[in-house]
Amino acid sequence: MKYGIIGGGPAGLYAAYLLKKAGIECIVFDHQIPFEKPCGGGVTSKAFEHFEILKDLPVFARTVHDFKFIAPNNREVKVACMHPLQIVSRKTLSEYMLQKCKDAGVQWIADEVKKIERKENKFEVYTDTSIHFFDFIIGADGAQGISRRFLGAPPFLKNRYSGIGYYIDGLNENEAVIKFYKKRTGYLWVFPRQDHSSVGFFSLAGSFSKELAYNTVKEFLSTYYPNYTVNPKRYYSATIPIIWEWKREHIQGKNWALIGDAGGFTDAITGEGIFYAFKSAEILAQAIIENDVQQYYERCQPIIQELQKSASIFPKFYKTWFTNAMVFMARRSAFIRQVLVDLILGQQSYTTLKATLKKNIPRVFKEIIGLSK
Numbered sequence: 001m002k003y004g005i006i007g008g009g010p011a012g013l014y015a016a017y018l019l020k021k022a023g024i025e026c027i028v029f030d031h032q033i034p035f036e037k038p039c040g041g042g043v044t045s046k047a048f049e050h051f052e053i054l055k056d057l058p059v060f061a062r063t064v065h066d067f068k069f070i071a072p073n074n075r076e077v078k079v080a081c082m083h084p085l086q087i088v089s090r091k092t093l094s095e096y097m098l099q100k101c102k103d104a105g106v107q108w109i110a111d112e113v114k115k116i117e118r119k120e121n122k123f124e125v126y127t128d129t130s131i132h133f134f135d136f137i138i139g140a141d142g143a144q145g146i147s148r149r150f151l152g153a154p155p156f157l158k159n160r161y162s163g164i165g166y167y168i169d170g171l172n173e174n175e176a177v178i179k180f181y182k183k184r185t186g187y188l189w190v191f192p193r194q195d196h197s198s199v200g201f202f203s204l205a206g207s208f209s210k211e212l213a214y215n216t217v218k219e220f221l222s223t224y225y226p227n228y229t230v231n232p233k234r235y236y237s238a239t240i241p242i243i244w245e246w247k248r249e250h251i252q253g254k255n256w257a258l259i260g261d262a263g264g265f266t267d268a269i270t271g272e273g274i275f276y277a278f279k280s281a282e283i284l285a286q287a288i289i290e291n292d293v294q295q296y297y298e299r300c301q302p303i304i305q306e307l308q309k310s311a312s313i314f315p316k317f318y319k320t321w322f323t324n325a326m327v328f329m330a331r332r333s334a335f336i337r338q339v340l341v342d343l344i345l346g347q348q349s350y351t352t353l354k355a356t357l358k359k360n361i362p363r364v365f366k367e368i369i370g371l372s373k
Ligand SMILES: Cc1cc2nc3c(=O)[nH]c(=O)nc-3n(C[C@H](O)[C@H](O)[C@H](O)COP(=O)(O)OP(=O)(O)OC[C@H]3O[C@@H](n4cnc5c(N)ncnc54)[C@H](O)[C@@H]3O)c2cc1C
Pocket: 006, 007, 008, 009, 010, 011, 012, 029, 030, 031, 032, 033, 037, 038, 039, 040, 041, 042, 043, 111, 112, 113, 114, 140, 141, 142, 143, 144, 145, 146, 163, 164, 165, 200, 202, 238, 239, 240, 259, 260, 261, 262, 266, 271, 272, 273, 274, 275, 277
């Protein structure tokens, strides 16, 4: 079997790396890598603990232990986290993964795929200059890639977040900041990196304009970091997919599978996708290696259940009263602070969240009325 991997982001390169290490032939297509993908670049410690391949990456990353959450009513709470967030430049991550793949002997074609055609049991992959033949296609070309369309998976359409972001040189905060807004499903973030900060805002596609997002970031900076501003022309915009109801056809069909953002593997509450890009790549590669690729969807169930839960909660999570109440409670309750940061860092599962909160109601109540800290 010959595997064609469309896209060399974290998902595509990790799948290629694992397949090649297992002696399975594959070719990666990507015209952009290594590049600075528009992204916050927050990689949770869960990802570092889980994926051996990332063990050398912290050298290049910025470690952040402190978070500040700002409610729509502008109340703030600071939370120190036990499990730090590593904030990486996506170019660095891209270079790092590419080098790992080159060392493993992965073949990479630096061309954009323009078309994928199924011809009986084979796929033809077209670039501007060449045609390649594969038995199996792995779509790893991100939220706006072409694989979903050509392979016949349902489109994301309005099921997505849109974000705009800026890199602000010299803004060298020690804490990561997350600001919630009135009537906005999404948040503004400040993620410090080594010599600059990634600052941006995302919300449901169609619910805001670029102008509004720009003004939101500009106004935030003038309030919290008056020495910094953004150039209205130098922003990036990008998409985060959301799948509301998971079905097999979203990620798998006859001799094809989708991983990472192309498969919709992102957390609808936090927007975290790097962990899920690696995880879905790992699950698919393992299924291929064990000759069990038909079960890819079933093997993904643990992450699908988590993402499905997140998708079912997120419209309520971003209600103005809820984010205000969450920050209010976190200011008084150490337990709520912990849950909040664990959610952001992927340490608290959405599927057990309700039970965790229920079990601790008496403790939270005591903390809120000031009987314990
Ligand atoms: C504004 C924003 C902020 C984010 N912040 C975070 C964060 O802080 N932490 C986090 O975990 N996640 C974050 N995410 C999500 C994260 O960026 C993605 O989930 C992650 O990059 C998915 O990896 P991937 O490999 O699936 O896709 P991508 O990283 O998007 O890679 C896709 C690759 O496919 C290539 N490609 C596309 N089309 C073609 C084609 N036709 N032919 C060949 N190659 C092609 C592209 O060049 C690209 O290299 C953020 C996303 C956005 C939009």
